[in-house]
Amino acid sequence: MSEIKTVTIVGASGYAGGEFLRLALQHPYLEVQQVTSRTYAGQPVHFVHPNLRGATNLKFTTPEALEPTDVLVLALPHGVAAREFERYQGLAPLIIDLSADFRLKDLGLYERFYGAPHPRPDLLERFAYANPEINRAEILAKPYLAGAGCTATATLLGLYPLFAEGVLLPKPVFVTVLVGSSAAGAQATPASHHPERAGSLRVYKATGHRHTAEVLEYLPGRPEVHLTAIASERVRGILMTAQAFLPDGYSERDVWAAYRAVYGEAPFIRIVKQKKGVHRYPDPKVLEGTNYCDIGFELEPDTGRLVVISALDNLVKGTAGHALQALNLKLGWPETLGLTYTGLHP
Amino acid sequence: MSEIKTVTIVGASGYAGGEFLRLALQHPYLEVQQVTSRTYAGQPVHFVHPNLRGATNLKFTTPEALEPTDVLVLALPHGVAAREFERYQGLAPLIIDLSADFRLKDLGLYERFYGAPHPRPDLLERFAYANPEINRAEILAKPYLAGAGCTATATLLGLYPLFAEGVLLPKPVFVTVLVGSSAAGAQATPASHHPERAGSLRVYKATGHRHTAEVLEYLPGRPEVHLTAIASERVRGILMTAQAFLPDGYSERDVWAAYRAVYGEAPFIRIVKQKKGVHRYPDPKVLEGTNYCDIGFELEPDTGRLVVISALDNLVKGTAGHALQALNLKLGWPETLGLTYTGLHP
Amino acid sequence: MSEIKTVTIVGASGYAGGEFLRLALQHPYLEVQQVTSRTYAGQPVHFVHPNLRGATNLKFTTPEALEPTDVLVLALPHGVAAREFERYQGLAPLIIDLSADFRLKDLGLYERFYGAPHPRPDLLERFAYANPEINRAEILAKPYLAGAGCTATATLLGLYPLFAEGVLLPKPVFVTVLVGSSAAGAQATPASHHPERAGSLRVYKATGHRHTAEVLEYLPGRPEVHLTAIASERVRGILMTAQAFLPDGYSERDVWAAYRAVYGEAPFIRIVKQKKGVHRYPDPKVLEGTNYCDIGFELEPDTGRLVVISALDNLVKGTAGHALQALNLKLGWPETLGLTYTGLHP
């Protein structure tokens, strides 16, 4: 069938690469060609990803063994894709980089948040920031995709329509994100040791979280956004709350209108706002494994304070899922292809 | 399309019914016709099952509003299906009961474990015990299906081939099952109150667990099996360990052979037994939402003691998944239809 | 020995009353005289509180059986202490009410957050708000003690010195609190059902949290404070983060100075702020069972944004511990008596 595209994942033993692999294996039009891992080269995929036992017989190879492919996914540590880009660019016409290397166009923001000048500014114009809900045109136009940050995605999806439609004051917006432990990657560290991390609630980035740069770059009008990040007990999932103020004369109706205007056709955005019941607002628990970003809000009538709440699975909608969604768009496939899993309850 | 069958779920606000609903909504040949819940009649499905928001617009109805359907799934409290069977039997040619009412043919076992004579022994011959790996012929032959117990399924799938192939001594077999909190159902109780249950490891059925009856009835040769059940911290998932002895002269090779003989073609059984790595044995964590039962074992060379380990998701392979798998078989559909989700890592 | 005081706890089967009971049983100068519970009257204390098995032989009695005592602790649902005050006031010269009934002096704040006029404004002048770090003089002066709210205590202890010393701008302060499940009490509900709550991160009070009233009343200068409350996976513990701005010209040195000025002698306040290591900021995990409130902060140099972080055990420092600490003060005992448990690691 002419529709089938081959895909190769570099760094597939990590959590981002492993998640793209999982999604690709269940995608009707993708065929996984190669997966690489220096650490686990020669081992079958299920040695690292036990969920994929029986779903594939692939073994990890080294990056040196890469062959040409239709879609090349790079899931490498920060800085590696930029540094070694020449190694990869001849291998595939379509490259998806899941790192932070090509997300920002604003070189000043990059330097401010990453502490050094961008190593390869010449490559930036080839990449589209792969947030399909707010950046579809660029995704269709550019040859490559830069996967967005998970925390940035949760924040942007919650706030973008409000700023796009002028519903929030551009005064300081205060964001608090609760992030699951998988967002820090597959490498064991003293802080990730189960006896230390289990049950902890730790502020891990009170100020200066790097994903803030994406939020600043992609929110319309560049409002003043402050972000504090807390490590939660969950393995997967982000819960974002933002607090800001509506302009005088604006009401809940305007908030609804803004979300409808921007997300009216978005298949993976659900507004969750109920007066009653257990599940009144977004909760990352019910989103495990799904590509949804659930969004809710609450307005404090006497102060005009708006609390925006968003939730997603950091590895799916926050990483591999939106990248696949963007790939679907680029290749002219249905946007939701391979991404329709609904999640579990309870 | 003539393939499509309508399905109606009675008691769909509970965890067993809700899980069948989730699977049915994603099944290519099933169309969910009605879902009932006395408590939530009139509410949309997602009020109770937030994962299904956007996946269906169905609302719960009362059982009084039931209409004829192709497949009727009963997910009712113990004893109700037997007591009210006349209410349901005219509604559909194919009935699946997920309760314990019709699982046992041995009336003595029923009375011993349920504390009273079976209320409707006349109905038993119409039901097949819906464990597809060990009871396929009956599933194809009988008009109705009796969903198996989750703990019984984990235990039976781990032990059945060993007794079928004569690899274990019929001396006492000691089974310990660790069970997630969802297995006790959707009703809040003092013991299920989060501050009480979170972090607890509680023996909840040291002796006399009712699912033992199914194990005794369906294990070949009716060996002496003892079962102790412990409530674990997980929401979903069962980990079963069994300890028993190989006959003299038997070795690990015979254990492998037994599993291969019985499960060689079974798409949902995976043998997990690795010498190295993090994931050496079955673990219910990686099975959330899947229909797999992973099975592993370890032989103590100097004593002949065999430790058998099995894991599954109590609501999928333990309840709704195997019932759907049996339904696929009965209707001549591919056995794995709608059940191919691989689960997540991490 | 003349030092010994008898104490009676009304509502001792709940979490707040049970925690005061636990602390009182280990206090060298307190003798627990009676504990009441309508639900569990006649049962031994350990039937409800298994940790106290062997620590006491007391059984719950009904409130009707109360006898005169030295210290009477009321741990009743909201509104009951005010409504039934006459029943209790003759029983003891010193009353500690752990509910919200007598915390606020500002009747307008009470009505705004509790939705009705205060039922007994005449009683308010007899009660001191029992936060020993910020309200010691009143605690010594008034005959009765009103235990503070757990979320209010975490917020007040984090912010009070900064406003008392003029280190924060009185512009909006945005507070996000993560709260353990025990803060909602011992009554099982659909939302507290383990399968529903476990693993959830739920905004449960986006706006209008009642403890906000205490924060507003007791913060110097009554700054504009906004609070959003999220239910976390923990059973015990609160993590509070606040975001606000320093006035021009102020620096981290002023923040340190403010905390030192107010908390220099406070035995239960620890400033936790490390550049390295796993435990750089306050974390409720390491505070389980302790009376500490750990406080940390981080200043964003280029914006003047200050992130304040505080953590405590909602049932100890947030409820029963600070009440006992205030009682120690009132009775002229060492402030830390019976409250020196250090907590665990890991």
Added chain:
Amino acid sequence: MSEIKTVTIVGASGYAGGEFLRLALQHPYLEVQQVTSRTYAGQPVHFVHPNLRGATNLKFTTPEALEPTDVLVLALPHGVAAREFERYQGLAPLIIDLSADFRLKDLGLYERFYGAPHPRPDLLERFAYANPEINRAEILAKPYLAGAGCTATATLLGLYPLFAEGVLLPKPVFVTVLVGSSAAGAQATPASHHPERAGSLRVYKATGHRHTAEVLEYLPGRPEVHLTAIASERVRGILMTAQAFLPDGYSERDVWAAYRAVYGEAPFIRIVKQKKGVHRYPDPKVLEGTNYCDIGFELEPDTGRLVVISALDNLVKGTAGHALQALNLKLGWPETLGLTYTGLHP
């Protein structure tokens, strides 16, 4: 005061050493003199153990800086204490080794379970196995103490009286232990990485668990005991279940009598066996931080199968607590000194 003894802990940054340190700091007659850690030499204790912030100003030193002391506690990796014993033995008249090096007298058992001959059999007669409930006479007689294994302690305390009093058949006893993650120590590994371990239920030692050797050596009559160990989600805590059979003619009354005969005066053993309520059997959750071992049981009347259940905190009663209890005994202090913390609920 002449009662005061100085104590020095070698390897105090680990979990066992850190726990002994915590207990020693709160003990009225112990004064902590030195704590060593090669990794953290020069750091304050609270850098590693955040619970001890404010409880001590001690810093870690290197083992080379050790000075003579009254009590020397060795909390070193397996084999180090035996290998380097000469380095330590001159430093203190009383040595407590928390490793497995000196627990077994039976050299054959040591070799079978540890895979090599014992390196220093000459030292064994100086050490008493420090389980105070079953080995008090030896603890008083020998100069040194060998701390017992946590899993062995849970198993021995549950089974010892039954074999001592002849209440169980010496036929195979099947033990399943659920063990918290802190039992594997403070070193981060791929298996202890939070995303991998959180939510897992993993058989980590199906056969051949080394603590089995202690169970075999110290159970009267050396019955045939088989043990399977499962890693649970908890950080602290062990739940042990054992299944075995009563001899003909024995009843529940005999089980009670056996426990009373052996544990009648034991301050840290509680029999937990209730017909009703949430807390019917031992649960490690309510034992966090305590020195209790709770024991319960259930007899299956028609088969004579007895299920024995025990629970404890692996770092307290399983490691540092029983060692301190034994030290109290040796020094003629009250057995419970410094060990009276009751634990929390919920």
